[in-house]
Amino acid sequence: MKIEGNELIINGVVATIDRDNIDTDQIIPTEYLKSIKKFGFEDYLFDGWRYLDEGKLGISKNDREQNPDFILNQAPYDKATILLTRDNFGCGSSREHAVWALRDFGIKIVIASSFGDIFYNNCFKNGVLPIKLDKNKIEDLFQKMSDSSADLSVSLDSKKIFQNENELYSFGVEESLLERIIYGLDDVDMTLKHKDKILAFEHTRMKNTPWIFSND
Amino acid sequence: MPKTLYDKLWEEHHITTLDSSESLLYIDRQYLHEVTSPQAFEGLSKKGLSPWRLNANIATPDHNVPTERGDSFKTENIEDEISKIQVTELDKNCNKFGIKQFDITSINQGIVHVIGPELGYTLPGMTIVCGDSHTSTHGAFGCLAMGIGTSEVEHVLATQTLKVSKLKNMRVKFNGEPQEGVTSKDIVLFLIRRIGTAGGNGHAIEFAGSYIESISMEARMTICNMSIEAGAKVGLIAPDGTTFNYVKDHSQLSEEEFEDAMSHWTSLVSDNDASFDKEIEIDVSLIKPQVTWGTSPEMVVDFDQEIPNLDFVDGENKRNFELAKKYMGIEENQKVTDLKFDRVFIGSCTNSRIEDLRDAAKVVDGKKVSEDIIEAIVVPGSGLVKEQAESEGLNKIFEKAGFVWRDPGCSMCLGMNPDQLKPYERCASTSNRNFEGRQGNLGRTHLMSPLMAALTAVNGRVVDPS
Numbered sequence: 001m002k003i004e005g006n007e008l009i010i011n012g013v014v015a016t017i018d019r020d021n022i023d024t025d026q027i028i029p030t031e032y033l034k035s036i037k038k039f040g041f042e043d044y045l046f047d048g049w050r051y052l053d054e055g056k057l058g059i060s061k062n063d064r065e066q067n068p069d070f071i072l073n074q075a076p077y078d079k080a081t082i083l084l085t086r087d088n089f090g091c092g093s094s095r096e097h098a099v100w101a102l103r104d105f106g107i108k109i110v111i112a113s114s115f116g117d118i119f120y121n122n123c124f125k126n127g128v129l130p131i132k133l134d135k136n137k138i139e140d141l142f143q144k145m146s147d148s149s150a151d152l153s154v155s156l157d158s159k160k161i162f163q164n165e166n167e168l169y170s171f172g173v174e175e176s177l178l179e180r181i182i183y184g185l186d187d188v189d190m191t192l193k194h195k196d197k198i199l200a201f202e203h204t205r206m207k208n209t210p211w212i213f214s215n216d
Numbered sequence: 217m218p219k220t221l222y223d224k225l226w227e228e229h230h231i232t233t234l235d236s237s238e239s240l241l242y243i244d245r246q247y248l249h250e251v252t253s254p255q256a257f258e259g260l261s262k263k264g265l266s267p268w269r270l271n272a273n274i275a276t277p278d279h280n281v282p283t284e285r286g287d288s289f290k291t292e293n294i295e296d297e298i299s300k301i302q303v304t305e306l307d308k309n310c311n312k313f314g315i316k317q318f319d320i321t322s323i324n325q326g327i328v329h330v331i332g333p334e335l336g337y338t339l340p341g342m343t344i345v346c347g348d349s350h351t352s353t354h355g356a357f358g359c360l361a362m363g364i365g366t367s368e369v370e371h372v373l374a375t376q377t378l379k380v381s382k383l384k385n386m387r388v389k390f391n392g393e394p395q396e397g398v399t400s401k402d403i404v405l406f407l408i409r410r411i412g413t414a415g416g417n418g419h420a421i422e423f424a425g426s427y428i429e430s431i432s433m434e435a436r437m438t439i440c441n442m443s444i445e446a447g448a449k450v451g452l453i454a455p456d457g458t459t460f461n462y463v464k465d466h467s468q469l470s471e472e473e474f475e476d477a478m479s480h481w482t483s484l485v486s487d488n489d490a491s492f493d494k495e496i497e498i499d500v501s502l503i504k505p506q507v508t509w510g511t512s513p514e515m516v517v518d519f520d521q522e523i524p525n526l527d528f529v530d531g532e533n534k535r536n537f538e539l540a541k542k543y544m545g546i547e548e549n550q551k552v553t554d555l556k557f558d559r560v561f562i563g564s565c566t567n568s569r570i571e572d573l574r575d576a577a578k579v580v581d582g583k584k585v586s587e588d589i590i591e592a593i594v595v596p597g598s599g600l601v602k603e604q605a606e607s608e609g610l611n612k613i614f615e616k617a618g619f620v621w622r623d624p625g626c627s628m629c630l631g632m633n634p635d636q637l638k639p640y641e642r643c644a645s646t647s648n649r650n651f652e653g654r655q656g657n658l659g660r661t662h663l664m665s666p667l668m669a670a671l672t673a674v675n676g677r678v679v680d681p682s
């Protein structure tokens with residue numbers, strides 16, 4: 001993220017993966033879910049497509065056989081900060097590791113025509129911005145990205161996407177979710193500001209539906 | 217204004233509207249397992265917090281646990297060092313914070329979505345979360361239940377609440393009587409085939425209709441379990457007599473508490489004139505046994521149908537189908553019944569309950585696993601399911617036929633433990649996801665019902681159940 005003029009901008013190389021329904025098992029396979037850490041997943045992003053051999057947690061990408069045909073193994077896409085894909089990206093499991101892998105690789109924005117619900121939520125907890133665009137705009141972007149320039153700029157203030165300073169599209173995103181990314185806000189801290197309301201609610205619930213609390 | 221069941225559950229748990237589209241919902245129950253909790257506990261510790269309401273949480277290890285354990289197996293006996301660390305971490309965290317855990321030595325250990333209901337921790341009208349997308353399973357009891365990410369697991373531990381946006385309402389009515397050999401797994405696969413894996417995105421799906429009313433809690437759980445495969449993180453069924461009988465048998469509630477609760481639970485139905493954003497009606501009598509052929513749970517055919525020919529598939533799907541066919545090693549004009557299978561897996565949070573094992577045992581009784589099958593495993597969903605099955609002699613039926621009878625866990629549904637497919641092996645699986653590599657690197661998964669998987673084990677191929 002950087003400030004250009006008065007605007008908060010994310011820009012960089014766009015990697016494209018032309019597939020619908022990319023599930024979280026493709027984004028990061030189960031093997032790597034054995035980690036008990038929250039960081040260090042960059043080498044395992046799209047593991048099944050990115051490598052020709054089978055990986056294990058702890059083995060780095062330099063000790064793997066990379067698939068030269070996969071876009072993230074090709075310059076300049078190996079430094080991509082934006083991922084462009086199709087429909088229902090991140091469907092499947094709730095594993096937040098999928099977002100951690102994208103984030104650790106350096107992906108800051110994912111553009112797709114739709115997202116899996118749980119994945120979409122998880123993005124905002126980790127500073128990754130999911131942008132939804134209509135299918136025809138996605139198709140148009142794929143066309144544009146196949147031409148010479150593979151760079152885009154995204155303004156978080158005006159919620160617009162630019163290519164070479166030309167405005168392409170605006171996008172919609174919930175303001176409070178976007179703020180979480182911009183300011184790196186922590187949900188637990190924010191929620192605990194409502195501590196009294198939670199306590200009062202819980203007190204009433206214990207009275208009205210005591211069976212819920214019967215094993216307390 | 218008339219309300220849907222989802223609306224009612226939402227309102228009942230609504231604490232406050234936040235300064236956006238999001239609200240704060242009170243969470244009655246959180247289930248924890250070893251894979252998505254360590255980072256949440258770490259976050260909690262770093263903030264110097266402890267769980268808001270300790271007894272709202274129930275933990276068990278399921279994803280990583282080996283399923284060949286035998287007696288007196290302990291966490292330290294896990295061979296895979298990395299898996300062992302993760303299970304040990306759950307043991308440590310539960311001890312540290314005082315969370316109730318059914319650990320690897322407990323008869324009550326099992327897949328979190330199997331043990332919750334059977335131990336009576338899932339009660340109608342609850343909000344239930346777990347760091348696992350198949351938490352939708354508990355919606356079968358009229359719960360607002362959904363899978364969440366690890367940051368949210370931490371949030372629920374710390375605050376007993378979840379920040380969520382309200383979903384839209386969708387209702388799927390299943391009416392009619394199913395054909396012989398057709399189970400709830402076939403019904404839900406048919407739905408996913410029809411609406412696609414994104415069909416339920418942004419919606420809570422309420423399942424209703426005469427078919428739903430007629431089926432057991434086990435069958436209802438299978439349907440709600442797979443609502444996430446149709447894109448809906450919430451699946452729901454209004455509680456009824458079947459639900460109350462199950463809860464009476466499984467919960468620890470006193471007679472008085474139960475009666476008290478009943479007066480509330482009976483109100484958990486969608487009002488007659490409640491409106492839904494989307495409605496679908498399906499006649500289940502027309503549905504044949506369903507089998508997936510590809511790498512997405514929407515790539516489904518009738519068991520005796522040809523797999524879609526690429527010449528007759530339109531633009532967008534063509535690319536997806538082409539990739540899926542290549543991955544699955546399927547040639548043009550092949551049927552699922554033409555494929556030769558290598559392994560069979562009966563288990564997972566979708567189909568590892570007692571009724572599933574009975575269904576499978578019925579068609580296996582007196583038969584032998586085909587010589588073409590390298591291994592056929594049955595993995596009961598919990599220690600209690602295992603015990604029940606053994607008391608009915610089901611394990612003997614399976615073992616006599618050449619199946620391997622295992623200890624409870626998630627097992628080959630996702631292959632985090634040693635139960636994995638080898639590259640290019642083809643598996644008849646009762647689990648929920650046929651994604652690339654899901655059951656092992658380059659493995660090929662065909663989802664189907666326990667009955668169909670058992671028949672595939674015996675015949676080496678998918679066959680007509682009738």
